[in-house]
Amino acid sequence: MNLFHLLDGSARRFADREAVFHGTELFATYAELHRRALALANALGSMYEPGSRIAIVSENRPEYVELMFGVWGAGMVAVPLNANLHAKEVAQIAEDAQAAVVFASPKHALPLAGQLRAQRPVVAIGETAYQQCLDAAPAMPVEVRPEQLAWLFYTSGTTGRPRGAMLSHRNLLAMAVAHLADIEQIDEHASQIHAAPMSHGSGMYIPAYIARGARHVIPASGAFEPDEFLALCNVHASCGAFLPPTMVQRLRQEVERSGLRPRHLRCIVYGGGPMYVDELKKSINTFGHVLAQIYGQGEAPMTITGMRSSDHVDAGENVLGSVGWPRTGVEVRVVDGQDRDLPAGEIGEIVCRGDVVMAGYWNNPAATADTLRGGWLHTGDMGSFDERGCLTLRDRSKDVVISGGSNIYPREVEEVLLRHPGVAEVCVVGAPDPEWGEIVVAFIALSGGASVTQEELDAHCLANIARFKRPKRYLFIDELPKNSTGKVLKRELRKQI
Ligand code: AMP
Secondary structure, X not given: OOOHHHHHHHHHHOOOOEEEEEOOEEEEEHHHHHHHHHHHHHHHHHHOOOOOEEEEEOOOOOHHHHHHHHHHHOOOEEEEEOOOOOHHHHHHHHHHHOOOEEEEOHHHHHHHHHXXXXXXXXXXXXXXXXXXXXXXXXXXXXXXXXXXXXXXXXXXXXXXXXXXXXXXXXXXXXXXXXXXXXXXXXOOOOEEEOOOOOOOOOHHXXXXXXXOOOEEEEOOOOOOOHHHHHHXXXXXXXXXXXXXXXXXXXXXXXXXXXXXXXXOEXXXXXXXXXXXXXXXXXXXXXXXXXXXXXXXXXXXXXXXEEEOHHHHOOOOHHHHOOOOEEOOOEEEEEEOOOOOEOOOOOOEEEEEEEOXXXXXXXXXXXXXXXXXXXXXEXXXXXXXXXXXXXXXXXXXXXXXXXXXXXXXXXXXXXXXXXXXXXXXEEEEEEEEEOOOEEEXXXXXXXXXXXXXXXXXXXXXXXXXXXXXXXXXXXXXXXXXXXXXXXXXOHHHHHHOO
């Protein structure tokens, strides 16, 4: 069962329909996409063994889709890497993955070739060597077993050295099926706008959209530009996109600033980081009920729990602040330190099991055994169920602040501070303290033109949360540091304390 069969099916059924757009320009129909992917599969197969790792380092480009399917068609393993990594970091991961070759966009190819030297070849996507691969005769896709690897997913790295989660064909198929079952209604008239990186969040939705014969739209900028995104939503039909919460916020602000409305916006799938209730309400107000949520991690490709857009309608704050319900085919539990189930209302570690859960970490049996102990993926996230099985995420266990023996969940303090009208962004972390063990420190970015004092924020917290949870220090900064997927880099902030 090779994921490639999704493309086989759609190419047969929807041969002349548009499959990939570069901005507003048609890049490939389904028949063309199929032919190009099979040619790439043939070219790869003539150079490397099945099971070889093929690294991809590129901003979002239309070739991304054919390359992924070309790699799968050849029975090889895609290793898409964050294009914002330093060439040295790419070299380190390529070495860890023992990648046979690195496909890089022209702007990354040269620095990478310099860094990798003779160790592994670099092919510039879209240029001569790549075009020669496309001239190969189409090959038959290689047979693979469902448990064979399809994607080595290097986690986005907000917490240290990246690790490669091994995702199989079965994992990605289970993810695609769960997406279609739980989150989005997609048919051949739908378009997916790839604004978030295709190496991570957005690329994970390629199989589901291919399965339905839908369109992939890659912005000409290769990234998320709010005004470009809005314009694309007025050109393409029935638009959906995965956007991390920070991009949802920027999009909303752009709509408010410009007055432009995305006419064909059907669905924004948000997740990958906390969506604060205040921002969610504002976004629903601006876009209507088109927002759906996913909670997951690289180790269970963005498929642990979720919330349909309809779950947001007339929902209370407790549901809006949650991550929704377990996804189809995924068992989710909240457990204590000995992996015993905790009752509704009690906070523990979130663990899950199902066809979406990775086989383990590449070349790292110790981390695999620890993370998958007892056959359950230990997410490192803390959360609690309510009586209806709705999961609320607190924070990653290592981000919980323990002050004077009490657990303080940064997200709860952040939600309160964000309700202050002068606060644009906030991130709460713990800092070592000789008296309390740890104290709560809040990094605050103020809204343009606002002037808010520490005393005002303190009074605001005292009016809303327990005294012991309020920050003991406030540090004002212009903007929170984030990685390319929009996640706040807590470790960068901790260095500033
Ligand atoms: P990564 O594997 O790097 O994409 O990071 C996954 C982590 O992001 C999860 O373990 C959570 O801590 C966080 N995360 C993912 N989805 C959500 C969500 N919907 N709400 C809050 N945090 C999330």
